[in-house]
Amino acid sequence: MSKPAETESASRPTRVVVVEDEPTITRAIADRLTAEGWEVSTALDGPSGVAAVREAAPDVVVLDVMLPGFDGLEVCRRIQAEDPVPVLMLTARDDETDMLVGLGVGADDYMTKPFSMRELVARLKALLRRVRRASSTPDVGTGGAGEAAAVLQLGDLVIDRAAHRVTRAGAPAHLTPTEFDLLLCLANAPGTVLTREQLLADVWDWVDATGTRTVDSHVKALRRKLGADLVRTVHGVGYALELPDDEDEPEPDGLGADGSGRSS
Template sequence: MTTVGGAAGGVGGAVRPAGATKVLVVEDEPAIAQAIVRRLSAEGWTVEAVGDGLAGVEAAARLAPDVVVLDVMLPGIDGLEVCRRIQAARPVPVLMLTARDDETDMLIGLGVGADDYMTKPFSMRELVARTKALLRRTERAARAVELQAAEAPAPPLAIGDVTIDKAQRRVVRHGEQVHLTPTEFDLLVALANSPRTVLTRERLLAEVWDWVDASGTRTVDSHVKALRRKLGADLIRTVHGVGYAFEPADGVPADEGAGA
């Protein structure tokens, strides 16, 4: 186990007071783990690294980290099971690291609660940027909850046969609740706020992930596929080479295909 408390600094600055941000790194390759710890600590964050799955679950319960950087291939239990157990105990943003650029693995990771993923090898600069984006999203969501508590709750958004309750973060289709991850919910809201309007992958990446680099657009595609698995393939239309549009059940048929 490695714990480092870095000095404040780094490109763009931390999204909260330096000593307040806690990052858990679960990575079994010592060289990679140490490199991640050094780079994230340079942002002023307190970073702890562990090298196996069970230790990761224990550390997450003990530390209550603000974000977790989690490798998929781990000794003991793999990263997917670690993510599942962590999210069941206490929802937390998870950036998953995978050695395989396999979309099936990515969808499984998103399905157990990961918010984003990166394929090895990766740049430390991008790792920092994506970690900051996850932290900003968390703070933005917390502020939204505070505002909702201070104001009268907005009525649920009903579009076709889909009802989205932003205050309670609940989605219902065909009269049944659909369980979405926080990222899936935010993506659905971004699309549903502008029904039948094509939103580019870059715009969705900026609005939902607070991430403006086009290298992350595959993250959007994978999350759209995950949404389709849960809500049905007919709700989100692909406009090839551009992006996606939310199409209510009484809207224009998704004639451009349901594949991302």
């Protein structure tokens, strides 16, 4: 018998809603997650998917992009607007645009069909661990506890770990739990290049290098929300958070650029 899935509390199993219009895939996912000890509800189209999420109040949603009625992107928009929930999206195309759009409407991770059930279960468990860890441990990834570490500031980027709030130049950025964890991982070592495999292991708890495209797409989502200059790509290696540019700091003693004291 399979080991019971990780639970939000000891009183009930993890709840998942699977929204997928292909009955064979729906049954296969439902059977595997049920065997893991999860409580599974299913839906075959967009409108019934939204209704199923409302009724089940799940811990996580598995959501196909292509659905009748309205598509998975619209389902994701609606459920995240009502009561945010972790979402893993399924797409039949290895299309980066689709992935970025999915992340932009509130999805936390994605998988491309065909996929293995083992990987699906591993991704879902990792996603739930990240979300629950974030809600129960404000100082996750800080390298230590303490009130002083609750807020991390790098130039005009401010990360409030306790509130899970991010601003840049005073403007709030609405990040998914996964995007927040990725940003925090990079910000804990500003200027240091972290490999895709390292980020995949630290943020996703996933050690299979086949998932590195997931890292790339989430980095692009961060750039779209926080600015293209924030994360530097080191080709063939990985990513680094850019350090603040000292050029924008005021000249000492009130001197202008020409040293005359005159402002231009």
